[in-house]
Amino acid sequence: MMDGARPVRLLWFAWLRERLGCGEEELTLPGDVTTVATLVAHLAARGPVYAEALAARMQVRCAVNQEFATPETAVHPGDEVAFFPPVTGG
Amino acid sequence: MMDGARPVRLLWFAWLRERLGCGEEELTLPGDVTTVATLVAHLAARGPVYAEALAARMQVRCAVNQEFATPETAVHPGDEVAFFPPVTGG
């Protein structure tokens, strides 16, 4: 696709934001990253801080384009992908 | 008892009050009226309007001294006895 070079927008919330020291970043997707699961594997390979934060799979949720996502959810260039802990509002 | 001659206060509410044309009256208890059940029988003997109103037993509730009563509840001289339909507040 022509927009293959468009980055995804990555968002981190709550303790993930604090632990990774980043709330928002842009990332150009490698060609083998097509789903939430492959994106998580790619991010975990950044280093131990990411690996540990993302390893707690039960404690990390994901939304793609502001909708709750599963590991199988597709990720495309230009998407907004957010990672966050289980919600605690109300 | 010295207060054997003290009347009971009878109260009628809602459609019972309207049908009987009376909201409040005093009644000196005959000697054989000692419970709600015997009071109801006594009042039903007043005439067909009372008999019919009180015959609808599922539709008439009673309180003695402002507490919900059963047919077995005792009635004493000086008590306040109220008859009313099932409640419909709220």
Add this chain to the structure above:
Amino acid sequence: MAGEARVADVPLRVRVQEADFDPGAELTALTAGRTDVGGIGCFVGTVRDAAGGRALAALILEHYPAMTQRALEDIAREAVRRWDLQGVTVIHRVGRMAPGARIVLVAATAAHRAAALEATAFLIDWLKTRAPFWKKEEFADGGAQWVAARADDDTAAARWE
């Protein structure tokens, strides 16, 4: 069942009145001066403009004055026995009310929302079957009738028995 000492410590606001009430003021009063409340549950009942397909002109609320206050206090206290509440408010109006008017407010505060919400449902369910109020509907066509007790109100109240 909680001890009666704890029950006696929970403030109950119970009122029967002709005047309208202010739900916002009542909710504020339940939390005024305290910071241990986690949630407030509330239900406000209002007069509908029709019943059985007939347009309603007014609703008349009759009650048994000598009994009503005590009956409502008993219901409020029973809620406090059953749930760990921090305060309960029950207000019921009597007299003549127009469509849209508020009739009743029940509210409960608790550290945790489940207690506040369950107690709120309990308060209105028990009030509907245990407090001496009777509704008479006056219709726009000139007719009038006493409201019959509803079987589903008994069913709702029976949930709590």
Add this chain to the structure above:
Amino acid sequence: MAGEARVADVPLRVRVQEADFDPGAELTALTAGRTDVGGIGCFVGTVRDAAGGRALAALILEHYPAMTQRALEDIAREAVRRWDLQGVTVIHRVGRMAPGARIVLVAATAAHRAAALEATAFLIDWLKTRAPFWKKEEFADGGAQWVAARADDDTAAARWE
């Protein structure tokens, strides 16, 4: 399931804001100009002054701005699909709040009380597990921690699945 046309006709008031809100004004708005409402169910969540035995200095509510409004609207719409409601209000604050402050209000109106009360419980249960908010507790002793999701919130939400 009711038709989507009916769902679209029910007014939803959904707001995310830093400012406090007025519960009385919100309840009044739900019934303003209509006389077909039978009851209003409402829940207001407030900041408790302690957590796990530690005195709380403040609660910080973080959220995901681009997603929050839509998530709350989805929850409100789901309530309208499930119950015959006349209006739904959901207000959630974000930012820093002191003990005693209001955090959230959910309310629903219906012709019959069971729908209003059940929808109110549903709204707050689903909001607690499906809307992108995160609480951080700042304690009087200087410590701070992110609130962990509660298993009983999942249980409460699962009632509605």
